[in-house]
Amino acid sequence: MTTNPTPLIVSFGEMLIDFVPDVAGVSLAESGGFIKAPGGAPANVACAITKLGGKSAFIGKVGDDEFGHMLVDILKKNGVNSEGVCYDPHARTALAFVTLKKNGEREFMFYRNPSADMLLQESELNMGLLKQAKVFHYGSISLISEPCRSAHLTAMKAAREAGILLSYDPNVRLPLWPSSDAARDGIKSIWNEADFIKVSDDEVAFLTQGDPQKEDVVLSLWHDRLKLLVVTDGEKGCRYFTKALLLSAYFAPHNFLNDYNSSLYSKSFKGRVPGFSVKVVDTTGAGDAFVGSLLLSVAMDTSIFDNEEKLREALSFSNACGAICTTQKGAIPALPSGSDALALMKSKAN
Numbered sequence: 001m002t003t004n005p006t007p008l009i010v011s012f013g014e015m016l017i018d019f020v021p022d023v024a025g026v027s028l029a030e031s032g033g034f035i036k037a038p039g040g041a042p043a044n045v046a047c048a049i050t051k052l053g054g055k056s057a058f059i060g061k062v063g064d065d066e067f068g069h070m071l072v073d074i075l076k077k078n079g080v081n082s083e084g085v086c087y088d089p090h091a092r093t094a095l096a097f098v099t100l101k102k103n104g105e106r107e108f109m110f111y112r113n114p115s116a117d118m119l120l121q122e123s124e125l126n127m128g129l130l131k132q133a134k135v136f137h138y139g140s141i142s143l144i145s146e147p148c149r150s151a152h153l154t155a156m157k158a159a160r161e162a163g164i165l166l167s168y169d170p171n172v173r174l175p176l177w178p179s180s181d182a183a184r185d186g187i188k189s190i191w192n193e194a195d196f197i198k199v200s201d202d203e204v205a206f207l208t209q210g211d212p213q214k215e216d217v218v219l220s221l222w223h224d225r226l227k228l229l230v231v232t233d234g235e236k237g238c239r240y241f242t243k244a245l246l247l248s249a250y251f252a253p254h255n256f257l258n259d260y261n262s263s264l265y266s267k268s269f270k271g272r273v274p275g276f277s278v279k280v281v282d283t284t285g286a287g288d289a290f291v292g293s294l295l296l297s298v299a300m301d302t303s304i305f306d307n308e309e310k311l312r313e314a315l316s317f318s319n320a321c322g323a324i325c326t327t328q329k330g331a332i333p334a335l336p337s338g339s340d341a342l343a344l345m346k347s348k349a350n
Contacts, residue, residue, distance in 0.1 A: 006054065009044065009048040010058075010298065011042035012138040012143050014041070015071050016039055018097075031099075038070075039172045041073065043058050049295065063115070094118075134299045136164045140183075156190065180322070218241065228240065237274045239273075273319060276345075278327050287322065288324035316345065321340075
């Protein structure tokens with residue numbers, strides 16, 4: 001009897017050091033000390049996947065410095081393939097000081113002028129590793145400046161041509177962009193390439209400049225190539241929208257329905273999956289824990305895009321992963337195991 005190999009998920013982008021105040025609810029200036037934590041959304045996602053028993057790799061660049069080598073060691077300790085990581089001898093590993101407000105929400109101050117992750121070149125991409133992936137995941141920070149932007153676009157094109165699913169979590173960080181308009185335009189510049197997009201309600205508001213709770217506002221972010229759009233609403237959970245839903249919504253008002261179009265209704269779905277209430281310490285990495293969990297579910301079974309029951313189960317599990325991640329400081333150290341998530345789900349079900 002043969003078993004299918006565990007599918008590989010490749011994350012692309014930045015990995016950096018987060019410095020988190022050791023006391024919540026104070027400004028950076030008021031903080032007396034900081035806790036050093038590995039971070040960077042794409043790297044967090046890669047670690048979230050392996051923590052749940054999946055297979056992941058990270059492609060990016062760090063400085064040839066103590067922090068850069070520390071970060072690669074952390075990837076390895078978390079079981080992430082680091083063959084796609086380059087070292088830059090001339091630029092430092094990026095740093096971010098992250099303020100934790102009293103409600104656990106964050107404010108950022110970045111040190112990258114430029115940092116090594118911004119200097120990844122097309123020629124440094126590990127294409128052999130990339131082309132082994134079932135899913136290629138990325139954010140938007142790697143789009144801000146050259147040469148990393150061109151490397152990002154080249155990697156996406158290679159993944160698309162290899163038939164790899166493209167996953168996009170824009171992960172808006174306004175302080176890193178020249179302006180809000182530049183951020184909006186940059187994030188949307190690759191929007192129509194993704195098969196799967198996860199956005200937060202705040203990001204929907206930023207990108208659309210509309211009310212993120214209104215369905216028509218969310219659906220203005222839809223595009224024809226998309227298989228699934230997920231909006232996370234913090235502890236309230238998440239909403240999901242599928243391609244079939246959008247097609248049926250288009251055809252119905254136009255009275256073009258025939259047997260073919262009617263069949264779209266059989267697999268059309270949208271909905272909301274409730275979240276889990278926990279004591280929030282730090283929201284850093286919660287979205288990445290959610291995404292890593294969902295990408296693992298997708299990679300293991302792509303029928304999830306067409307099966308609402310499977311999708312809802314996966315989203316509930318992802319909500320649990322995201323919730324658990326908020327109960328500790330830092331991102332990677334707080335990522336949950338599968339048993340952690342199942343235990344939370346079971347405790348809330350009783």
